[in-house]
Amino acid sequence: MAKAQLQSDPSSMLPLTAVVFSILAALAEGEKHGYAIMKWAALAEGGGLAMGPGTLYGSLDRMLQSRLVEETGTTDDERRRYYRITSFGSRVLVAEAERLRRLIGAARRKGSLERIHA
């Protein structure tokens, strides 16, 4: 029961690693197979993360267990399976984005970022 409650609370999953955040953000755009996720994450808007197959599928494995993502079941090739974000995964993604937004907002208000740039 407690575990189920913890699972349904997005804040229990925070903070996310950069890889998990990028994968969730990639899948928030629509379902994708492994290489499409890697390609999206490598883009500047995807976080500019160069991840290899080992890192990707290791993270996907844990994200499947945490029910952040799921397999779609549709495939054009047995070797190319598609993944999509779950509703819990979407809530976690939003919560992490909000956390980061608050963090950056606070740093901006205090002028920390401007001081570093100067």
Added chain:
Amino acid sequence: MRQHVLSFLVYERALVLYPPRFRSQYRDQMLQALRDAHDDRKTNSVRFWLSAYFDLVRSACTEHMMTLRTKVFKQPVLVHALSLGLILTLLGGVAAVTMQQMLRRGADQPQIDMVNDYASEIASGTNPDDAIPPGYVDPERNLQPFVIFYNEQGKPEASTGYLDQSVPTPPAGVFSYVRSHGSENLTWQPRPHVRIAAVVRYLNRAHPGFVLAGRSLREVEKDESVLVWMTFLGWLLLVLLLASGARALQRVERLKQVTT
């Protein structure tokens, strides 16, 4: 082209580094993602393969650690047994060190009394030759305590302790330390295999100099060695008992699962 085929083959073989469950679930998908990435690559081939192999080794280590963590946490008996084993090891270590220290400090006790007695006598004006009775103790052969009086320059003037007919003298640093600090208890090794529990006290009245009382640590070190072995055997016995207990409990758990 041939180089690419070979690199791919090596990568495919190296997937054996992953835990079996992970490998059977993601092997084909990983190879396909790698093929797609290679066809689409923007960097040169050497750099591409280096980063692919680095990713493989790093993530294989991560997956093994995750698998191990899951296995351990799925077996609470194992976690408890490991924690208890760690606590027992720490407690055993602390007890052994404490007992060893007690044995070593106990070895100083007669010398402390002797140094105090002779120092008071010499400080009250008695000549060191008269204060220290005649005697011959060779710490290499005898276990009895001995006493030596050294003058201000560190030269022996009266002694009951001898090594091969001559009076042993501690390093000069000991005298300068005792001169500034008053007294010191130390383990002194005048020659290999001869270790002495020595107590030195500085006198600055009547006959200025140093009174040293010592005795061989041979028996104390034998006791220490016995203590170390007993502690080790006790620890080993407890760990074996713990391991058998944990194993038995695991079997009971498995039987329960089967019957339910």
